[in-house]
Each structure stands twice: as C-alpha cells, then as structure tokens.
Amino acid sequence: MHNAGAQVLSVAQMRSAEERLISGGSDVDALMQRAGRGAAHLIRRMAPGAAITVLCGPGNNGGDGYVIARALREWGHRVAVVAAMEPGGDAARRAAAECDAPRLEPDAAKGDVLVDCLFGSGLNRRLSDELQDMLIGLASRHDRLVAVDLPSGIGADDGALLADELPRYDLCIALGAWKRAHYLMPAMAHWGMVRLIDIGVERADGRALLVEKPRLSAPAMDAHKYRRGLIDVVGGQMPGAGMLAARAAGLAGAGYVKLLSQRRIVDAPADLVTMKAPGDVSLGREIGDERVAALLIGPGLGRDADARERLGQVLSADRPTVLDADALVMLRPAMMTRRASPLIVTPHEGELSGLEDLFGLSGEGSKPERALALAAEMDALVIAKGPDTVIATPQGRLAFAPSATSWLSVAGSGDVLAGIVAARLGVTGQAWDAAMQAVWLHGEAARHAGPAFTAAMLAQSVQDAVAAAL
Numbered sequence: 001m002h003n004a005g006a007q008v009l010s011v012a013q014m015r016s017a018e019e020r021l022i023s024g025g026s027d028v029d030a031l032m033q034r035a036g037r038g039a040a041h042l043i044r045r046m047a048p049g050a051a052i053t054v055l056c057g058p059g060n061n062g063g064d065g066y067v068i069a070r071a072l073r074e075w076g077h078r079v080a081v082v083a084a085m086e087p088g089g090d091a092a093r094r095a096a097a098e099c100d101a102p103r104l105e106p107d108a109a110k111g112d113v114l115v116d117c118l119f120g121s122g123l124n125r126r127l128s129d130e131l132q133d134m135l136i137g138l139a140s141r142h143d144r145l146v147a148v149d150l151p152s153g154i155g156a157d158d159g160a161l162l163a164d165e166l167p168r169y170d171l172c173i174a175l176g177a178w179k180r181a182h183y184l185m186p187a188m189a190h191w192g193m194v195r196l197i198d199i200g201v202e203r204a205d206g207r208a209l210l211v212e213k214p215r216l217s218a219p220a221m222d223a224h225k226y227r228r229g230l231i232d233v234v235g236g237q238m239p240g241a242g243m244l245a246a247r248a249a250g251l252a253g254a255g256y257v258k259l260l261s262q263r264r265i266v267d268a269p270a271d272l273v274t275m276k277a278p279g280d281v282s283l284g285r286e287i288g289d290e291r292v293a294a295l296l297i298g299p300g301l302g303r304d305a306d307a308r309e310r311l312g313q314v315l316s317a318d319r320p321t322v323l324d325a326d327a328l329v330m331l332r333p334a335m336m337t338r339r340a341s342p343l344i345v346t347p348h349e350g351e352l353s354g355l356e357d358l359f360g361l362s363g364e365g366s367k368p369e370r371a372l373a374l375a376a377e378m379d380a381l382v383i384a385k386g387p388d389t390v391i392a393t394p395q396g397r398l399a400f401a402p403s404a405t406s407w408l409s410v411a412g413s414g415d416v417l418a419g420i421v422a423a424r425l426g427v428t429g430q431a432w433d434a435a436m437q438a439v440w441l442h443g444e445a446a447r448h449a450g451p452a453f454t455a456a457m458l459a460q461s462v463q464d465a466v467a468a469a470l
Contacts, residue, residue: 006209007209008177008178008179008207010180011124011157011179013205013207014176014204016205017202021200021201029095031176032091034199034200035067036064039064039197040068040071040072042171042173043068043072043171044075044077046113046146046170047112047144050111052077052113053079053104053111053113053138054066054072054115055084055114055117055134056081056082056118057117057119057122058087059088061117061149062084062118063092065117066092066096069099070100070101073099073101079101080103080104081102081103082103082106084118111141111142113143114138115146116148116169118131118152119153120147120150123162124156126163127153132153135163145168146173149173149175150174151187153166154166154190156181157180158184159181159188160186168192170192171193172194178400180368180400183400183402185367194403208399209397209436210402211436211439211440213440216253216470226256227255228253229293229423230254230255230256230289231422232260232294233258233260233299234296234297234310235262236261236262236302236306238300238301239259239268239300241299241325241412242259243269244299244412244416244419244456245299245416245418245422247269247416247456247459248415248416248458249296249420249422249423250272251459251460251466252419252441252466253423253466254293258274258275260275260277260283263278284317287314288317293429296322297314297324298327298418299418299419300325308330311335314327318339319341320342320343321341322345322425323345323346324346324414324417324418325414325418328351336379342430344380344425345381346414346417349384352374355374359374359377360377367384371398372398374392375392376396378394379394380394381394381431383421383439387403389439391432391436391439393432399436404446404447405443405447407449407452408458410454410455410458411455412455415455416445420441421434440469444468444469445459448464449461
C-alpha cells in the first residue's frame with residue numbers, strides 16, 4: 001500500500017518514482033493517460049460546460065495537456081490547444097497526435113478556463129520573456145486558471161519564482177505526489193486550491209512527509225497530572241508571552257504546567273500555576289525536578305544578562321527542551337553542550353538567519369536545505385516557521401506543513417506554538433512526533449478561532465484542535 005498524499009518529493013525523487021513504476025510494468029503513455037484524465041475530471045468538476053484552452057509545452061507536462069484536452073472534448077467541452085512548442089518526447093507526441101482539439105495561435109485563444117501545461121515541475125531556469133508574455137496574455141483572456149503539476153515559472157524544489165510576473169491560479173493540480181514547491185513560499189501565494197492526482201507512486205526513498213492530522217488519544221484511565229506531563233515554562237521580563245505559552249501547553253494535553261517567573265505574577269489565571277523562581281538556586285531546583293517532562297524557554301524571557309543565565313541553566317539541565325523567541329536570540333554556541341535529551345528550536349525567518357550567522361552557516365539554498373543544515377549543526381530538531389513551515393531533524397528527516405490561515409500572522413502566535421510543542425514533547429517524549437503534532441494543532445486551532453483572532457483566542461482554540469484529533 002502507498003499513501004501518495006503523505007509524501008513530498010523533489011524533482012529527482014519524483015523522476016525515480018516514475019522510473020520504478022515503469023520498470024514495474026507501467027509505461028509512460030499509461031501514466032500520462034492516468035494523470036491527464038485525472039486532472040481533466042477535476043477541471044470538469046470545477047467548471048462544468050466551460051470553454052477551455054490548454055497551453056501545452058514540449059515535455060511530458062505538455063503531453064498531459066493533450067490528454068486533458070482530448071478527455072474534456074470527449075465530455076462535451078469546447079476545447080482549444082495552444083502549442084507553445086512542438087512536443088519533444090515520444091509519449092507527448094503520441095498524446096498530441098491522438099488529440100483532435102483545434103490548435104490556435106496564442107493571441108486568438110480566449111475562453112472560460114486556461115489550463116497551464118507549459119512546463120509544470122520540469123522548469124529549472126528562468127521562463128523566457130516570450131513565454132512569460134504568452135502566459136500572461138492568455139491568463140488575461142480567461143476567467144479562471146488551472147496549473148497542472150505546478151504553474152509554469154515556479155521552481156519545483158525551492159518554490160522560487162522563475163519569472164518577473166506570474167498570474168494567480170484558481171487551482172493547482174499536483175500529479176503523482178506533492179512537490180516541495182506546493183508547500184513553500186513564494187510559490188504558495190500563486191494559487192488558491194491545491195489537489196492531488198494519485199497515479200500509483202509508491203513511497204520514495206528519502207521522501208519528505210506532509211504534516212497530517214495526528215491520532216491523539218485521551219489520557220489512560222489511571223493517569224495523573226505528572227504522568228500526563230509536567231511542563232516548566234521558564235519566563236523572564238515579560239510574563240504575558242509566558243502565560244500565553246503556558247495556556248497553550250495546558251490545552252494541548254499537558255497534565256501540569258508551571259510558569260517559572262523572575263517576579264510574582266498577580267494577574268495570572270486561577271488555573272495556571274505560577275512560581276517565583278528568580279535566582280539560580282530556585283530555578284535550578286524547579287527545572288531539576290525529575291518529574292519534569294519538558295522545558296520551554298524563550299517567550300517573554302528578555303535579552304539581558306539574567307535572561308542569558310536562565311537560558312544557560314535550562315540547557316545545562318539536559319531535559320527535553322524547546323527554545324523559542326528570546327532564547328534563540330540569546331543563545332550562544334558555547335551553551336550547546338553535548339545532550340542526551342531532545343532539543344527543539346522554533347525560529348521564524350529572522351531568527352533562522354540569526355542562528356545561521358551564529359553557527360557559521362551560509363544561509364544559502366531553499367528553506368528545507370537551510371533548516372536541515374541548521375538542524376545538523378545544532379543537533380536539534382528545527383521548526384522553521386512562517387507562512388511556509390518546515391520541520392527538519394539532524395538525521396535528515398523533513399516535513400512540510402500544509403498552508404494555514406494567514407490570520408496566524410498575529411503577535412503571540414509563535415508563543416502559542418511553542419507552548420503546544422512543549423506539551424506534545426512532554427506527552428510523547430519524542431521530538432519528531434511532538435513537532436508534527438504541534439504544527440498541525442496550531443493550524444487547526446487557527447481554523448477554529450476564525451478570522452481576526454488574538455493570540456489569547458488562538459490559545460483557547462487549542463482545546464478544539466485537540467478534540468478534532470481524538
């Protein structure tokens with residue numbers, strides 16, 4: 001059995017997967033028919049009875065386009081083909097020969113739907129000015145746009161834009177497996193819906209995974225608060241961020257959450273345990289408790305000498321730990337002693353760049369490549385968060401998060417995520433499982449919170465997200 005929706009492949013991995021299908025008895029023509037007709041079904045459902053123009057390129061993506069055109073024509077659509085270049089491969093030539101849709105010059109084509117089968121995931125250089133102008137012109141004469149595999153002008157492995165101007169598509173149809181660009185910016189901003197056509201691709205070696213809905217369970221019948229996970233949130237100068245993280249941790253499944261503050265907090269909610277632990281001895285005593293399942297430090301920590309001292313203590317304790325926000329700014333390589341316990345860091349783009357500078361990394365390459373390099377250098381799991389979120393481990397495991405609501409771009413959202421990560425780390429004891437679960441719960445909480453929420457509302461919605469995963 002395979003799960004095409006669970007893996008995210010590079011272009012090279014996808015090519016190898018198709019070669020294995022062919023060596024196993026499929027041929028290129030059969031795969032092209034399967035992919036093209038599957039895409040045609042989605043287009044037909046999106047725009048029944050529409051007049052459709054299919055823009056075909058020279059490769060197999062263009063061949064898919066001829067199959068799409070033929071199928072839609074069989075089903076009663078008015079279909080025309082614009083051949084930007086003549087088909088180059090045998091399978092694409094056969095598909096073109098079997099397609100009886102009329103061919104039009106680009107300037108003469110207009111209709112309800114434009115289907116872009118120019119290059120898909122096969123482009124690895126800039127789109128020429130001539131082809132870019134052709135694509136933009138065709139897009140302007142159609143009401144809706146569909147990209148097959150990927151919009152032409154998108155880098156499949158890094159999500160980069162390979163043209164100065166690209167239209168926005170209503171639907172992007174991935175063929176066989178998700179590509180990395182389907183979950184990376186700036187590519188993700190260029191379409192609305194995304195759908196996948198399964199053509200029988202098996203699990204690829206070294207594949208990345210898609211963050212999917214976890215299968216959580218209720219606590220065991222004999223559970224108590226310590227067995228469910230004691231989480232220490234180590235606070236600092238700004239208690240509000242720590243309270244947000246602690247609230248999220250409590251609602252993400254932890255049995256007991258403590259906020260260890262430098263000063264007494266008078267406005268904490270009644271269900272949050274706050275403890276004044278300002279000095280080395282008092283903080284060390286609390287985080288050294290053998291019942292502590294995970295530590296979180298960073299939200300509201302501050303950036304003074306006391307903050308650095310508290311961070312050093314947390315790292316020296318060698319407990320399962322999450323570093324976020326100020327902790328990532330105050331971190332120094334000398335603090336990174338050899339560890340036996342899992343370490344998770346949750347940088348946004350600015351913090352990711354800062355950590356790369358700190359640890360002598362170039363910062364070059366795609367976001368997945370950068371996250372993997374940092375994970376290896378720090379020997380920590382990295383959640384590189386943002387509108388595109390990537391999870392990377394020192395061992396080379398990689399995962400991509402599906403697109404979440406842009407309402408998550410609110411102050412305190414990262415504190416909530418850090419609290420969820422700490423809770424799931426305390427519950428599972430595994431960095432990978434904790435990260436995968438937390439990223440999904442964070443996005444799901446945002447969905448439940450609705451539009452225009454605050455971080456406090458997001459934290460409260462974590463409970464709904466957990467309920468959805470039971």
